[in-house]
Amino acid sequence: MKRTGLSQEALKGIACLTMLIDHMGAVLFPSVMVLRVIGRTAFPIYCFLLAEGVCRTRSPKKYALRLGIGALLSEIPFDLALFGGITLRHQSVMVTLLLGFLALEAIRALEGKGRTGLSLAGQALALWGAVAAADWLSTDYGGAGVLLIALFYFTRELPRKRLIQALGLTAWVYVFFPGRITLLGLSFPIELPALGAMLPLCFYSGRKATGSKVVQWGFYLFYPVHLMVLYLIQAA
Numbered sequence: 001m002k003r004t005g006l007s008q009e010a011l012k013g014i015a016c017l018t019m020l021i022d023h024m025g026a027v028l029f030p031s032v033m034v035l036r037v038i039g040r041t042a043f044p045i046y047c048f049l050l051a052e053g054v055c056r057t058r059s060p061k062k063y064a065l066r067l068g069i070g071a072l073l074s075e076i077p078f079d080l081a082l083f084g085g086i087t088l089r090h091q092s093v094m095v096t097l098l099l100g101f102l103a104l105e106a107i108r109a110l111e112g113k114g115r116t117g118l119s120l121a122g123q124a125l126a127l128w129g130a131v132a133a134a135d136w137l138s139t140d141y142g143g144a145g146v147l148l149i150a151l152f153y154f155t156r157e158l159p160r161k162r163l164i165q166a167l168g169l170t171a172w173v174y175v176f177f178p179g180r181i182t183l184l185g186l187s188f189p190i191e192l193p194a195l196g197a198m199l200p201l202c203f204y205s206g207r208k209a210t211g212s213k214v215v216q217w218g219f220y221l222f223y224p225v226h227l228m229v230l231y232l233i234q235a236a
Contacts, residue, residue: 004205005203005204005205005206005207006200006203006204006205007205007207007208007209008049008052008204008207008208008209009208009209009210009215009219010200010209011045011048011049011200011201011204012045012049012219014041014045014200015041015042015045015046015049016042016219016222016226018038018039018040018041018042018045019039019042019223019226020226021035021038021039022035022036022038022039022040022042023039023081023082023226023227023230024230025039026039026081026082027081027082027230027231027233027234028230028233028234033181033183034183036181036190037181037183037193038193040190040191040192040193040194040196040197041193041194041196041197042197043093043141043145043148043194043197044148044152044169044194044197044198044201045197045200045201046093046097047097047100047145047148047149047151047152048152048165048197048201048204050097050100050101050104050149050152051104051149051150051152051153051156052152052156052206053101054101054104054105054108054153055153055156060105063101064098064101064102064105066216066217066220067094067097067098067101067220068098069220070094070220070221070223070224071091071092071094071095071097071098073221073224074092074094074223074224074227075091075092076224077224077225077227077228077231078090078091078092078140078224078227080227080228080231081227081228081230081231081234082227089138090138090139090140091137091138091139091140092139092140092223093139093140093141093145093223094223095134095137095139095140096134096139096140096141096142096145096146097145097149099130099133099134099139099146100130100145100146100149100150101149102130103126103127103129103130103131103146103149103150104149104150104153106122106123106126107123107126107127107150107153110122110123110126111123127146127147127150130143130146131143131146131147134146144172144176144177147172147176148169148172151165151168151169151172152165155168162198162201162202165198165201166195166198169194169195169197169198170192170195172191173189173191173192173194173195174189176191177189177190177191
């Protein structure tokens with residue numbers, strides 16, 4: 001029986017659209033906070049898809065290579081669009097995703113060795129190593145981003161997993177992003193609208209709509225390309 005619901009590509013499309021709206025707000029319309037609010041949806045979807053991808057990929061090396069190429073291509077557009085010039089003080093979200101992927105791959109390798117004390121210690125070390133690296137490199141979302149990826153990975157097979165993920169995402173918001181914004185007279189944590197990501201995730205079917213490499217690379221290239229376009233518009 002064919003599964004209905006949102007495909008991986010549909011989720012990626014939602015993430016790309018909300019990310020574009022977010023960055024339009026950051027680069028072109030910084031006073032229009034509603035654009036940034038809408039954009040909070042994107043990152044949790046990317047974290048969810050990465051956790052799914054780790055479990056489904058047939059070639060972890062190629063997956064890591066795609067993330068690495070995406071990170072290299074994204075760094076200059078990221079710097080120009082969001083910081084106005086080249087800087088080594090901040091790294092793009094692609095680096096966060098790459099570190100999260102490497103941590104999960106190490107965790108999966110250790111899972112195959114059984115649930116021994118040494119294995120569990122190794123998994124914890126792999127995760128916290130990636131968290132520390134993300135914070136040290138000042139990646140977008142930093143170590144908190146790596147932890148969100150891990151949350152989606154470790155809860156993927158639990159009963160009532162979407163409810164648990166929503167609760168975990170709420171805790172993530174309040175622990176790591178206590179800063180608040182005011183919109184339409186309401187004050188709330190700046191990342192709280194990220195909970196909106198749970199709606200499309202609840203309709204995720206687990207299927208791929210296409211195996212096209214062009215589509216696959218298109219989603220990776222969307223990040224650096226849209227940032228460079230926004231920078232050029234802003235600089236014109």
